[in-house]
Amino acid sequence: MERSSRLLANLLLLFSVAVLIAAASLYLDNDGGRGTTASLHLTQASWQETTAPSYSPPPATIDSATLPPAWQLVSLPFSPSIALLRQAEAGTSGQPKQAVRVSWLKVAVDNLPVDARPLAVYGIRVKTDGTIAVYINGKLAHQAQQNGPSWNSTRTPLWFTLDQRQSNAPVREILLRLEHSHASQTAVSSLRLGPADVLRSSYHIRMWLQQQLPGMLSAAFMAVGVFALFVWLRRQHEVAYLLFFNLSATAFLRGLHFYVDLRVENDWFAWLTVNSLFWLVLAVHFFLCQLHQRPLVWLTRGLVAVTLAIGVLTLPVLAVLPNMPTVTPLVYLVAPAMSLLACVVGGICAWRHSAEGRLVVYGMFACTAMGMTDWLLQNNVINAEGWYLGAYAPAVCFITFGILMYRRYVDAIAEVERVNASLAERLEKREAELEASHQRLREIELRQTISDERQRLMQDMHDGLGSSLISAIRSVERGDISEARVSQILKDCLDDLKLTIDSMEPVEADLLLLLATLRFRLEPRLEGTGVQLLWEVRELPTLPWLNPSSALHILRIIQESIANILRHTRATEIRVGTTAGADGVQVHIADNGGGFDVAQALHGASGRGLQNQQRRAASVDGKVSWQSNPAGTLFTLWLPLVRKG
Template sequence: MRWLLLLCFICWLAPAQAEQPVHITKAELLTIPGHRYSPPPYEADDTKLQGQWQAVTLPHALIRQLTPLTDPEQLANPPTVVTWYRMQVPVLPAVGEPRYLYIPRWKTDGQIAVYGDRRLLYQSHQSINWNGWNIPLWIALDATAGATPPRTILLRIERPAGSGGGISTLWVGTDDSLNWRYRIRNLVQVQLPYASSSAFLAVGLFSFFVWLRLRSESIYLLFFAISVASFLRTLHYHVGETRLPISDEWFSWITINATFALVLATQFFLNYLHRRPLRWLNYTVVAYTVLIGILTLPWLSFLIDAYSLAPLAYLALMFVGVTVTGVGVVLCWKAGSREGLMLSGWGITGMLLALYDWLLQNNYVDIESIYLGPFNNIGAFLIFMYIIYQRFVDANASLQRRLKQREDELEITHRRLREIALMQQLHEERMRLTQDMHDGMGSSLVTALLAVERGNADAGMVADVLKHCIDDLKLTIDSMEPIEADLLLLLANLRYRLGPRLESAGIRLRWEVADVPMMEWIDPRNSLHILRILQEAFTNIVKHAAASEIRVATAVEGETVVVIIDDNGKGFSVAAGVENEGKGLRNQRRRAASIGAEVTVEPGDHGGTRLVLRLPVAR
């Protein structure tokens, strides 16, 4: 805070210590009528000008004619007026730096030329109507070698007859004493309106791209239309220092109709907010906008001068604007739209500022005053941004609610699906176990029961059946253990279960199992198929082969894992066995086919029989 106060003190002290500028508030006026525009003379001698000089007080302004120019002869050959202002500058002391002429505003259409002691100091090269009249002038008076401050300053303003016009007070001084006045005036009068309208347009462009993605949200398109209309409407406040790239007629058409388009877009924006559109008001605003757009077309300039029509058109527009914003206040109040009330209320404020600017534009108030309409854009911009932000926040909150609702629904659905999947899995597992027990242990128990009932069973047979049933039950339990796609773990469980039985039968087990790839498809169901295939092989060896040794080995052949079971028993005719395929071999092949595997039986290298089970690494 102390640094800010120090900075303000320095800014105040610098002009105070510099030479005090001369403030010119008295002038003499000479008006010379004519036709068409003529270039200003290189030198101007005020004593040779024809007419009677009249003393005036600065700022000085003439009231603008409000009726539009419609006379065909005047339209073809528009009358002009050359207005001369003569100001006397007191004798100034010699200083080591140049002095400048500062004109806060030369408010008129046409061209201006500034003379100092008869010599031309400044000449405008802008367009006729849009000539940068809102941009303050900063002109060097004695910046050349050997120059002295002029004693007489002449302003030559050539303008359309009936356009009014005027000149503010003048200031003469050094850069240190005067430049801060020029910079503040230029900031408030030119740069702030330009910066605010440019920021408005930039956000409007962003809103337009949002609308391209969200076509159903017309509020973004309306915001873009309002930002473009506002930018075009305020262009004339800060352009015109150089000649415009388009004609005065077309720039007038753009400026006038941008104002009407702004009111039209605001009407539809309010409709969006209160959701109670009045058809008659919509039609009225649209019709009036279209009518003015047609009447002010440059192609119809032979009928009516659009530039001279502007004052009356703006008066009618203010009436329409007050109607739009007043009705908007009522409808937004009924609809409970806080954003609509803010916008409508600010719209009424904007109409009051527009009335003030209209009075200033037509020279009914002090022409050194600042136009307030451009600053209305700043408030409107903030309100529109607030509305768009609220719409974004509300849409985001609504989206979050919908997402939460969908997440809850998905969670419920997912939970139900998990329950259904679990029930289905339990059912399938129950059916698998039932089928397996029916085909394996169940069949063995039924056979043993029939033998016992018929008196054909002895203790050894019953013991063998019970051992086989116990092995079946153990394998079924092992198949339910998580093995994480590891075939070697499955084989290890089989070895653990069958080892004691082989040992009791006097058969030695030679384990030559090597590492094999993980097989993701091995689940409890497929594990049981593999165990059953291998169990059948071990059972056949124990019962029929009369072997003393069994070798279990694994190998990898490309994308296939091979499990080999060899015995050194008496063997059998493989060709005859395959031709007269028994129930055991048929079950083995059926199980292998169900998991995408293959079982082959072949003679061993040193007698006995070899069973080869080929399992795919991936399915």
């Protein structure tokens, strides 16, 4: 069973992976196999820069020959260096804006394979803070950022298809017109020109890996963080869950500018995305302190002070440090310094005390390296065709802290299983002890029951059978008793012994079953007497208190009543019946013999048998009564449904 379950699980895993791979293939490779014509990879261009009084819409047509003859041969990707201090000073000086610069890149197209399919232009990255215009053979074919750059502009590849007229004519030249501010610079990757269905998969892969996949991972991190928040609301003494939610929220805010298509402005969205990076570093520091259990007061105060200072200085209402691409590169340099300091100090504190703390430090180092790579890419220090790895920093946080939560979850399950196993073992031992104790109690109870029953039998034999035999023995020794009388006494003793034995039979609180036992004893005795026994009993409720001792009293009462009929009357029939009342049951014994004076019999010397019946009935909280007349006698035994004691 276990092997089949494991095989089914492996098959399900393989099926799930296969479905994901198939979906990715269909999404990324959508050319339908309609040819494999190679595209043209353009890596050489001519570059020059001109000035303009202000930003202006790109013209519909332009001839590169009309531009100044100041072309310089450059390689693509092209990313001129940036003077960060001059750029930041221009962004914060508040002086009138200087002339706009326009970068021109002219790419000659040769040896493009002939293909009837629509053509497309694809570039990994085009970065500028002004408008982007692309001309094909001097005609405007594509434009972007007409209202300025968006937050995700540098992470969105260049992609456009040529219209039918442009596709039919041979492409001889691609001209890029990039407007940008006086202090900033541009960056352009190499370009690819070819059939659209051939290049589309490359564009989709880039878009998915640079924007969509990081966005999904960030959203997943945020969803798990919300789950951690609800866990914390139920277990508020465990601050780690609240910190996990804070990490997911700040990481989500930090990554918004990778996916949101909003214009870059010095507004509250920019303030959130800039400051969330510092909040993220601070949240990780607090998490580390929770893991290695050291407060690090001075470091914590320093990190909080720097975070607050950056938050205040970048407030849109103050704009001391505007949240603009010309200023934020210098602000961002503070974040890796904070992160490295927190990593080093936290790593030293956690190295020997917390394996989880070491894992967080590794993850923090990885995120810092990713952030520095982004900073170098954004500021034209490294190749413009590189990847923005900072988009995956929330995923690294998700994986790092997800591993922590996974370990705690697995450890908690293991602890619960260990506790359950311990409880099961203790319960088994306790059950064994209780079973042994119960067995001892049963043995004690059995011995006590046997002792009580022996005591009862001895008492009954002393009061009934014993006294009758002693009386008979003395009478025989004196010689003043007939043989018939001795025979009668011995018969009575035998009946008494039978009653004692019958009272020990289990009757399960059923009076009718007890009466049936008596009937079984009486019928053989009455066969030779000429007395007819009429049995008229009816269904009766059970008597919960009916035990062997009470059963013996009831049997002797009824036996005494029938014996009196046989000894002292000339009855030819005896009727035994039962009735049920609200609070008890009645046993009636009627005969057709001559009656007797009940009062005189009770108070006379011969009334000892009747008095014994009254005494026995009282011992079970019952009552006896006699109604006698010349036609016969009715004896009634009343028994309660519930005894007082």
